[in-house]
Amino acid sequence: MRIRYILPGALGKTELGAREIQRRQEKLRSWAFPGTDVDAVAIESGPATIESMYERYISVPATAECVVKAQADGCDAAIIGCFGDPGLDALREISDMLIVGPAAASLNMAATLCHRFSVITVVPGLVPGLRRLAWEAGVIDKLASVRAVDLPVIEVNKDPDSALRKMIAEGSTAVSEDGAEALVLGCMSMGFMDVSEKMSAELGVPVVNPVKTGLKVAESLAALGLRHSRKAYLRPKKMQMGKSLADLYIR
Numbered sequence: 502m503r504i505r506y507i508l509p510g511a512l513g514k515t516e517l518g519a520r521e522i523q524r525r526q527e528k529l530r531s532w533a534f535p536g537t538d539v540d541a542v543a544i545e546s547g548p549a550t551i552e553s554m555y556e557r558y559i560s561v562p563a564t565a566e567c568v569v570k571a572q573a574d575g576c577d578a579a580i581i582g583c584f585g586d587p588g589l590d591a592l593r594e595i596s597d598m599l600i601v602g603p604a605a606a607s608l609n610m611a612a613t614l615c616h617r618f619s620v621i622t623v624v625p626g627l628v629p630g631l632r633r634l635a636w637e638a639g640v641i642d643k644l645a646s647v648r649a650v651d652l653p654v655i656e657v658n659k660d661p662d663s664a665l666r667k668m669i670a671e672g673s674t675a676v677s678e679d680g681a682e683a684l685v686l687g688c689m690s691m692g693f694m695d696v697s698e699k700m701s702a703e704l705g706v707p708v709v710n711p712v713k714t715g716l717k718v719a720e721s722l723a724a725l726g727l728r729h730s731r732k733a734y735l736r737p738k739k740m741q742m743g744k745s746l747a748d749l750y751i752r
Contacts (some may be wrong), residue, residue, distance in 0.1 A: 561588035604717030615682035619675035622687030
């Protein structure tokens with residue numbers, strides 16, 4: 502089984518560089534089931550990181566090109582490497598390959614574990630969009646709160662110890678004040694910190710890691726031979742008529 506993890510941010514061009522993409526690929530491979538081949542790539546141009554709705558939207562065209570390449574390379578599935586699931590519906594329209602959004606996967610996973618859960622994310626600007634994702638995933642009635650540690654994505658990577666302290670503090674508040682019975686880490690950089698088990702032990706509730714969840718959902722669906730419904734995600738009419746993805750974008 503081949504799975505491609507696609508970062509919809511030009512992370513390789515930030516101060517974190519290609520070494521961070523390589524680190525994430527190694528983590529994914531260590532978490533994958535035997536027989537699963539995982540690689541990680543990042544878009545070449547677009548937002549450095551995604552911390553707003555605007556950045557989410559402008560990441561989609563370059564991510565779509567990576568999705569088309571992944572399918573051409575024979576991948577069985579692609580994971581969108583951002584908790585905002587940028588362009589999930591659009592990417593499913595243009596591809597016959599299984600496309601997994603880690604937010605949709607994680608929110609639904611949390612909903613199976615409790616009656617009410619909270620999401621812990623990076624910056625306050627993401628909070629409204631994450632509430633909307635919960636609504637789109639059909640679990641808004643189980644969402645207790647969305648709380649932000651108020652740290653940019655780059656800072657989470659540069660100082661994970663400080664980030665963890667803030668994540669635990671916000672998680673504790675979500676449990677004690679918002680009634681959360683489980684937590685979801687609402688940022689892939691948080692997921693790659695690999696601290697969900699530590700947080701769960703300290704806070705006494707399940708903590709869903711979106712990286713691991715996205716990977717395991719992709720592996721499970723691919724193994725079952727399942728992919729998104731063409732009744733729900735119709736191929737664009739122009740592509741049905743023989744146009745390529747590039748034909749849909751006039752430069």
